[in-house]
Amino acid sequence: WITFFPPTCCGPFGWFCAGVTVLFGVTLLCVAKRSPVEKANVLVWRLLPVLLGLLCVATLGAAEGLVVFCGTCLISSAYLGSRALLPVGDKAVLITGSDTGFGHALAKYLDSLGFVVFAGVLHKDGPGAEELRKTCSRRLSVLQLDITNATQVKEAYLKVSEKVQNTGLWGVVNNAGILGFPAGGELLPMSMYRQCMEVNFFGAVEVSKTFLPLLRKSKGRLVNVSSMAGGIPLPRCAAYGASKAALSMFSGVMRQELSKWGVKVAAIHPSGFRTGIQGTSNVWEKQEKEMMENLPADTRQDYGEDYLLGLKDYLLRMPAYCEADLSPVLSAILHALLAKRPQGVYTPGKGAYMFPWVFCYLPLWFYDFFVSKMMNTESVPRVLRASEAKSKNL
Structure with missing residues (x-):
């Protein structure tokens, strides 16, 4: 654990980033449980930022890690916003x-x-x-x-x-x-x-x-x-x-x-x-x-x-x-x-x-x-075929 998270990343801000990341991941697991149809999308496009956030905090430092984490969260949220479906109900x-x-x-x-x-x-x-x-x-x-x-x-x-x-x-x-x-x-x-x-x-x-x-x-x-x-x-x-x-x-x-x-x-x-x-x-x-x-x-x-x-x-x-x-x-x-x-x-x-x-x-x-x-539109009208043949003979 100490090797994975360097001392520079284990300050209060670093632990805050890690805590937010973990909380975000738990919330998304609950969402996936309530919506089986979108479970695959949630797991892939929302847990990916979670893992990336932890990795960034570990390798880049707290401030840089939080920036990358927030950016990937915004991108994944925009993607999933277009993927989320309304219930059929009685439509x-x-x-x-x-x-x-x-x-x-x-x-x-x-x-x-x-x-x-x-x-x-x-x-x-x-x-x-x-x-x-x-x-x-x-x-x-x-x-x-x-x-x-x-x-x-x-x-x-x-x-x-x-x-x-x-x-x-x-x-x-x-x-x-x-x-x-x-x-x-x-x-x-x-x-x-x-x-x-x-x-x-x-x-x-x-x-x-x-x-x-x-x-x-x-x-x-x-x-x-x-x-x-x-x-x-x-x-x-x-x-x-x-x-x-x-x-x-x-x-x-x-x-x-x-x-x-x-x-x-x-x-x-x-x-x-x-x-x-x-x-x-x-x-x-x-x-x-x-x-x-x-x-x-x-x-x-x-x-x-x-x-x-x-x-x-x-x-x-x-x-x-x-x-x-x-x-x-x-x-x-x-x-x-x-x-x-x-x-x-x-x-x-x-x-x-x-x-x-x-x-x-x-x-x-x-x-x-x-x-x-x-589209294989190679057929040629009669007049154009005759003109082409005449040009070749010349």
């Missing part, structure tokens, strides 16, 4: 787009945690809705909710209000969305731009505005599921990316404006996950036909039939580049719903942070090159 959450994908998995996940879940679906009698009824508890209610239909949104609001009554609605998760046909911005028909904006942006705004009185009453959470494509430009995502960018901006503005009401707003920007958002082969054929019918003759000639018909192959390759495990997104949404200090933006999934970092901090020419290689 009620509305989720749009619960037929498949993130919404479907989230409805099951929140139900298993004890939430009162209102699962909005596009097809109330569809397979996704039926599975929710069969596998989830009686707390979960399936609601017919086409977010582009103002009447259905209003009816859903009345049903939710009637059920929650004085308890209030804690959260709204705007998850419903469509991808559209992945083609160049010049090739997409205007109807695809309008459809993406109608579902991905205007629908989410309609739901948010309708249910905000309930969220303001409970000082709850508004969570908007955007996309990595809503923060950075990605090839073949002109319509989808533009609509998600609008949703991300809406989320940021609402986060600022609703803070005075105690409502916290978060945007989720996932990378690629296998959610089925790309649709089925029947949907692809319909979208492809619509695109081909609306192309001007000269544009169709310049791009070439083989290039245009090959666009659908990208849809077939998409699942290979997407993650099957949806848990990172579910965890991010849960944190946004329950954290005492939720983040404004979450980026779950591989590449969801890397791509924006490259876009923000490196030259644009490098970002464009990086994205073209990562």
Whole structure:
């Protein structure tokens, strides 16, 4: 003991530092005992400063040790403040787009945690809705909710209000969305731009505005599921990316404006996950036909039939580049719903942070090159192929 704590550190001030450190550690052990869910975080991020404090007092001296100890305590407190979760209790959450994908998995996940879940679906009698009824508890209610239909949104609001009554609605998760046909911005028909904006942006705004009185009453959470494509430009995502960018901006503005009401707003920007958002082969054929019918003759000639018909192959390759495990997104949404200090933006999934970092901090020419290689956008229109071949012959 004498060897570990030199005589210079064993004065009154040194013993005070050691006493504060020990008291702090005992308090945190009690906190960990009361909160099993956060026990690992508490033990790692709060006991670490305790041990570091003792070490600093022993090696640096009392004054220096106390400074380092206080600094590490502040850092760990800030970290744990963002990690601490509120109890689920009887909190009620509305989720749009619960037929498949993130919404479907989230409805099951929140139900298993004890939430009162209102699962909005596009097809109330569809397979996704039926599975929710069969596998989830009686707390979960399936609601017919086409977010582009103002009447259905209003009816859903009345049903939710009637059920929650004085308890209030804690959260709204705007998850419903469509991808559209992945083609160049010049090739997409205007109807695809309008459809993406109608579902991905205007629908989410309609739901948010309708249910905000309930969220303001409970000082709850508004969570908007955007996309990595809503923060950075990605090839073949002109319509989808533009609509998600609008949703991300809406989320940021609402986060600022609703803070005075105690409502916290978060945007989720996932990378690629296998959610089925790309649709089925029947949907692809319909979208492809619509695109081909609306192309001007000269544009169709310049791009070439083989290039245009090959666009659908990208849809077939998409699942290979997407993650099957949806848990990172579910965890991010849960944190946004329950954290005492939720983040404004979450980026779950591989590449969801890397791509924006490259876009923000490196030259644009490098970002464009990086994205073209990562997304395999190597197909070339007919006119450009002919021009390249002619240049080589010369």
